[in-house]
Amino acid sequence: MVEALRKLATRDVSGLEELSDEKVVELCKQELPDDLTAYRELLRRYEGLIVNTCNKILNSPSDAEEVGQDVMIQIFHKINQFEGRSLFKTWLYKIVHNYCNNRLSKIIRKREGSEKYEDLEAQRELSRENEHVSQELSADVQESIAELKEKEREVLTLKFMSGLTIQEIADVLELGLSATKMRLYRAMESFKEVYIQKKNVDTSFYE
Amino acid sequence: MEINNEIFAKIETQTEHIFKSAGWNAELVINYERIDKAVDRALLEHVMRDTSTFVFKGFGAALSGLSAAFFGSAIHSDVNYRA
Numbered sequence: 001m002v003e004a005l006r007k008l009a010t011r012d013v014s015g016l017e018e019l020s021d022e023k024v025v026e027l028c029k030q031e032l033p034d035d036l037t038a039y040r041e042l043l044r045r046y047e048g049l050i051v052n053t054c055n056k057i058l059n060s061p062s063d064a065e066e067v068g069q070d071v072m073i074q075i076f077h078k079i080n081q082f083e084g085r086s087l088f089k090t091w092l093y094k095i096v097h098n099y100c101n102n103r104l105s106k107i108i109r110k111r112e113g114s115e116k117y118e119d120l121e122a123q124r125e126l127s128r129e130n131e132h133v134s135q136e137l138s139a140d141v142q143e144s145i146a147e148l149k150e151k152e153r154e155v156l157t158l159k160f161m162s163g164l165t166i167q168e169i170a171d172v173l174e175l176g177l178s179a180t181k182m183r184l185y186r187a188m189e190s191f192k193e194v195y196i197q198k199k200n201v202d203t204s205f206y207e
Numbered sequence: 208m209e210i211n212n213e214i215f216a217k218i219e220t221q222t223e224h225i226f227k228s229a230g231w232n233a234e235l236v237i238n239y240e241r242i243d244k245a246v247d248r249a250l251l252e253h254v255m256r257d258t259s260t261f262v263f264k265g266f267g268a269a270l271s272g273l274s275a276a277f278f279g280s281a282i283h284s285d286v287n288y289r290a
Contacts, residue, residue, distance in 0.1 A: 033250065033253050036246055036250075039246070039249075040242060040246060043242045043245060043246070044237055044242060047237065047238060047241055047242055047245070048235030048236070048237060048238065049235065051238075051241070052235060056231075065241075068241070069241070069244065069245050069248065072242075072245035072249070073245055073248055073249045073252065076245075076246075076249035076252075076253070077249070077252070077253075138229040138230055138231070140229075141225060141226065141229040141231065142229075156222075156226075160222065160223060160226040160231055161226070161231045178209070181210060181215070182210065184219075185210050185215055185218070188218045188219065188222045189218070191222065192218065192221075192222070195225070
């Protein structure tokens, strides 16, 4: 029945693709819950980034799927709370950040060494399935990232995967600009250290 | 402590190169099944919330209506409207 409702409430999406995020958000506010077209367009733009970001932060594909779904549903319920004072992307990543933090608290309590290994193997499997990714390099990067602290993983993911600027990251994390820059710098330094050790790479690359 | 901009820019470029080579910012394939699942769940939650609101708000109204009907009939039980 829900599937039938979903089909009834979705019209042709052509034309929405060219609109800015903010215009699509306005449509969502006007049309939800009766018309889902604009909402689907938002999800089309961001579902991959949401789940991938969660995956990189949580280092667990199964948790990332669940948290990603929760985030997408939150957009539906809370879209009227977006007032346009920041970019939609920034608002979205705040939700991702909050949900990932909540899940991390649970994961840290439950995680054991064997689970971490299984998740790393699952992540390797996920990397192999993506035709656009340099498989070995991605797995090595992911392993290095996995050894960092959660806050370092998060800031690297927001910067290098989600493509946020430092100001946008500061808004998401609710930090000052200097503090964000310092966190990012330290995260890059930590990543460099782990990556070099793991790969025994030629350190002159980093000179 | 302020970070030297030049040093920051250098390590940022190097790190970006590694992540780019690893495909971290590659264009992602859209997963429409995932989108459908999220939409279905959002709709279901919305319907459940509306139903719960109706039940709780409607329950009070129904209860007071029943009470009014009961006490009303008790008060007026001696009235005979037969004609």
